[in-house]
Amino acid sequence: MTPAPTELLPHRPPFLFVDRVLALDADSVRTARTFRPEEDFFRGHFPGNPIVPGVLLVEAMAQAMALLATHRHPGQQVYLTGIDRARFRQPVLPGQEVELSVRVEGVRLGVFRAKAEAQVAGVRVADAVLSGLVADVGS
């Protein structure tokens, strides 16, 4: 039984980019997020040609990482400190469900480093290396 996203994440709509936790263990997490056609950003990105902004795919990856970090370090939170090698390989369209996979590469000096990948129907659409500082809430 996987937890509800809001049990582990402080994020809330309209800035919650995890609908469901598909799998969670000590080193990795898989989450899902459907980008619904009625979401506000599609009106402007782009008019008549809606595409999920790449930065929101990164945010969805970062939230998956945050969820994993809090699972590993209960009572703490991860603050995004770096995005490396982000690549957007395919456009994601309204209504598509994106599956986010994040795997921890290591923790150095309290900084979490993880590899993240987004897929739609088994096809990789984006990937990045993320880092985040694990710290007490509000610190």
Place this chain on the structure above:
Amino acid sequence: MGVARSEIIARVNRTLQDEFEIAVDKIAPDKRLREDLDLDSLDAVDMIAALEQGLHIRIDEERAKKIRTVGDVYDFVEGMLAEADAAPH
């Protein structure tokens, strides 16, 4: 001074491993970059940048577009290095 082909192969293989985490046992001259190693056009750009930086050469993009296999990469880099060597300094 020319760079030995074995050194070129080693450097290209190291780039494939370090940049794209391709397992060493998957790297062979006949492997196709796209179909066998799952490298896409964005990866190709990254590979060119990595090779340019590592080998201090400027890669001709039009010629690079013809690269299909790992063996093509070896030949391409060898050719580029030979030209760089032959050019007046």
